Amino acid sequence: MGKFYITTAIDYANGDPHIGHAYEKIGADVIARFHRLRGDDVHFLIGMDEHGQTVAQKAAERGLTPQQQVDEIAPRFRDMWSTLGISYDQFIRTTEEAHKTGVRALIKRIFDNNPDDFYEKSYRGLYCIGCESFKQASEVVDGRCVLHPSRVLEQVEERNWFFRLSKYQEFLRRVFTERPEFLQPESKRNEMLALLDQGLEDISASRARFTWGVPFPAPLSNGEHQTTYVWFDALPNYLTATGFPAKGYRDRWPADVHIIGKDITRFHSIIWPAMLQAAELPLPRRVWVHGFVLFGGEKFSKTAGVRLDLDEAIARFGVDAFRYFLLREVPFDADGSFTWERFEERYTADLANAFGNLASRVVTMVEKYTGGLVPAGVAPETHAADASDLSAYTAFLDGSRGYLLHEALRIVWNIVTRANEYAQRRQPWALAKEPASRGDLEQVLASLVRQLARLAVLVFPFMPGKAEELWQSLGGPGRAQDQRLEALLRLDPGGWRVVKGPALFPREQPSAKASSGR
RNA sequence: GGCAGGGUAGCUCAGCUGGUUAGAGCACGGCACUCAUAAUGCCGGGGUCGCGGGUUCGAGUCCCGCCCCUGCUACCA
Numbered sequence: 001m002g003k004f005y006i007t008t009a010i011d012y013a014n015g016d017p018h019i020g021h022a023y024e025k026i027g028a029d030v031i032a033r034f035h036r037l038r039g040d041d042v043h044f045l046i047g048m049d050e051h052g053q054t055v056a057q058k059a060a061e062r063g064l065t066p067q068q069q070v071d072e073i074a075p076r077f078r079d080m081w082s083t084l085g086i087s088y089d090q091f092i093r094t095t096e097e098a099h100k101t102g103v104r105a106l107i108k109r110i111f112d113n114n115p116d117d118f119y120e121k122s123y124r125g126l127y128c129i130g131c132e133s134f135k136q137a138s139e140v141v142d143g144r145c146v147l148h149p150s151r152v153l154e155q156v157e158e159r160n161w162f163f164r165l166s167k168y169q170e171f172l173r174r175v176f177t178e179r180p181e182f183l184q185p186e187s188k189r190n191e192m193l194a195l196l197d198q199g200l201e202d203i204s205a206s207r208a209r210f211t212w213g214v215p216f217p218a219p220l221s222n223g224e225h226q227t228t229y230v231w232f233d234a235l236p237n238y239l240t241a242t243g244f245p246a247k248g249y250r251d252r253w254p255a256d257v258h259i260i261g262k263d264i265t266r267f268h269s270i271i272w273p274a275m276l277q278a279a280e281l282p283l284p285r286r287v288w289v290h291g292f293v294l295f296g297g298e299k300f301s302k303t304a305g306v307r308l309d310l311d312e313a314i315a316r317f318g319v320d321a322f323r324y325f326l327l328r329e330v331p332f333d334a335d336g337s338f339t340w341e342r343f344e345e346r347y348t349a350d351l352a353n354a355f356g357n358l359a360s361r362v363v364t365m366v367e368k369y370t371g372g373l374v375p376a377g378v379a380p381e382t383h384a385a386d387a388s389d390l391s392a393y394t395a396f397l398d399g400s401r402g403y404l405l406h407e408a409l410r411i412v413w414n415i416v417t418r419a420n421e422y423a424q425r426r427q428p429w430a431l432a433k434e435p436a437s438r439g440d441l442e443q444v445l446a447s448l449v450r451q452l453a454r455l456a457v458l459v460f461p462f463m464p465g466k467a468e469e470l471w472q473s474l475g476g477p478g479r480a481q482d483q484r485l486e487a488l489l490r491l492d493p494g495g496w497r498v499v500k501g502p503a504l505f506p507r508e509q510p511s512a513k514a515s516s517g518r
Numbered sequence: 519g520g521c522a523g524g525g526u527a528g529c530u531c532a533g534c535u536g537g538u539u540a541g542a543g544c545a546c547g548g549c550a551c552u553c554a555u556a557a558u559g560c561c562g563g564g565g566u567c568g569c570g571g572g573u574u575c576g577a578g579u580c581c582c583g584c585c586c587c588u589g590c591u592a593c594c595a
Contacts, residue, residue: 331530335589365553
């Protein structure tokens with residue numbers, strides 16, 4: 001039993017939760033629940049990134065204060081997470097006082113330990129008054145901002161605090177090479193190594209032009225007070241959530257894993273570790289980068305009309321089926337697609353037919369042939385294969401072979417298939433007709449119930465609701481979530497009383513409207 | 519442009535250091551069975567392994583060229 005601190009990216013408070021947010025949270029939730037099944041002391045952090053210009057602008061457009069704006073959005077995320085069954089332990093918001101205190105403490109700590117790591121520098125760039133931000137060369141056409149061509153870009157000079165990121169180049173290279181598990185999957189690690197080869201530039205740590213954020217703890221030499229640059233505000237949430245700088249934060253920090261999307265790899269694997277090193281704090285143990293959920297192979301895009309209504313997708317077959325589909329179909333180390341057709345295929349083939357029907361046929365047979373009482377004495381036949389699958393399952397969920405959640409599900413479905421094959425081969429319905437085969441019949445039924453019980457537990461991290469339903473239906477003691485993976489192979493269902501409930505994953509009526517498109 | 523990773527059955531993908539008739543799941547067709555959610559099991563059809571050269575007794579697997587796709591190429595979060 002160990003401690004396990006897992007985090008997801010904090011979501012930017014400028015819109016509603018979408019499938020990309022959901023995918024990451026569901027994946028992290030599976031890992032968190034898996035660790036709880038092992039008896040680990042899990043702490044699962046989720047949160048909101050609520051500072052920055054975009055939020056302030058959005059609020060201004062609506063005539064609200066930034067705080068009103070984010071107070072409105074945060075509950076919408078929380079509601080979605082509870083709908084999706086995300087078992088987070090803490091929901092942090094960067095507007096919380098404790099977070100702001102923590103950020104300032106972290107920066108001060110860098111000033112204390114490595115005073116040279118912050119320095120003042122002037123930054124010159126083209127500034128668009130319309131956007132209220134500096135523009136990159138690629139965003140400028142004919143000397144004008146592409147978004148506000150009627151305005152003239154101004155050459156503006158701003159003096160900021162800079163963080164000496166370049167100093168940590170070799171340190172980071174060592175981290176990447178000496179700790180290959182620090183950043184995964186490997187493709188992302190290679191990208192970051194390539195970035196290091198190019199050489200790191202220092203980054204600004206404060207901004208003058210907006211105030212919706214954490215006041216930077218040190219004034220410039222001219223006395224001006226600036227606002228902490230967004231990433232110096234956002235990234236530390238993982239640390240401030242532990243209570244930092246208050247005593248006791250070390251009980252939780254460092255995080256065991258940061259689960260993030262590929263678009264923010266650099267911030268989490270380069271800037272964040274450099275900040276921590278500068279503050280002389282331990283680095284997170286690993287950063288896992290997942291891909292994006294595409295829609296029919298295309299990126300979701302409001303302008304192109306490529307979108308998916310989360311509530312509609314959840315309503316289609318229920319939360320558990322949605323969780324299953326996303327994690328089965330979208331590899332957790334790469335991009336994948338959501339399509340309604342695929343969703344329906346997976347639901348019917350994997351959930352209704354293979355898994356749901358297995359539960360249904362086994363429970364029915366126990367009711368019919370042994371009066372609902374699970375016989376004692378399991379057969380050894382399926383046991384060895386189950387055991388080897390269980391260890392593969394574990395390796396894909398504990399990170400030792402990468403967090404390949406889709407592979408873990410594939411393994412679980414091997415057990416489902418094996419159970420169906422076993423039933424077909426031993427034909428308990430035929431054994432039931434021969435009084436002389438009573439002993440065989442009982443063994444076969446007990447073995448099938450044992451496999452189902454194992455499945456209920458293995459599937460629990462992915463589909464907690466359905467797992468409990470199945471566990472109850474089998475008459476297992478307590479709840480599925482209280483089981484322990486280590487005990488799974490010793491599981492003996494002898495004496496349990498099964499109860500046939502409604503179908504776990506009801507097949508759709510053929511007459512149901514054939515849905516397609518969006 | 520540079521760097522990295524890909525292009526294998528209708529779909530999603532396995533195929534380690536080159537070696538018998540190229541595999542899995544889903545979809546599709548047939549058969550068996552009846553405990554089950556018309557479910558399950560078994561069998562089967564289906565691929566010029568991106569294109570063109572080359573090395574080799576032998577290449578999806580190595581080399582060269584070309585075509586196409588994706589990611590990264592740093593301060594919007």
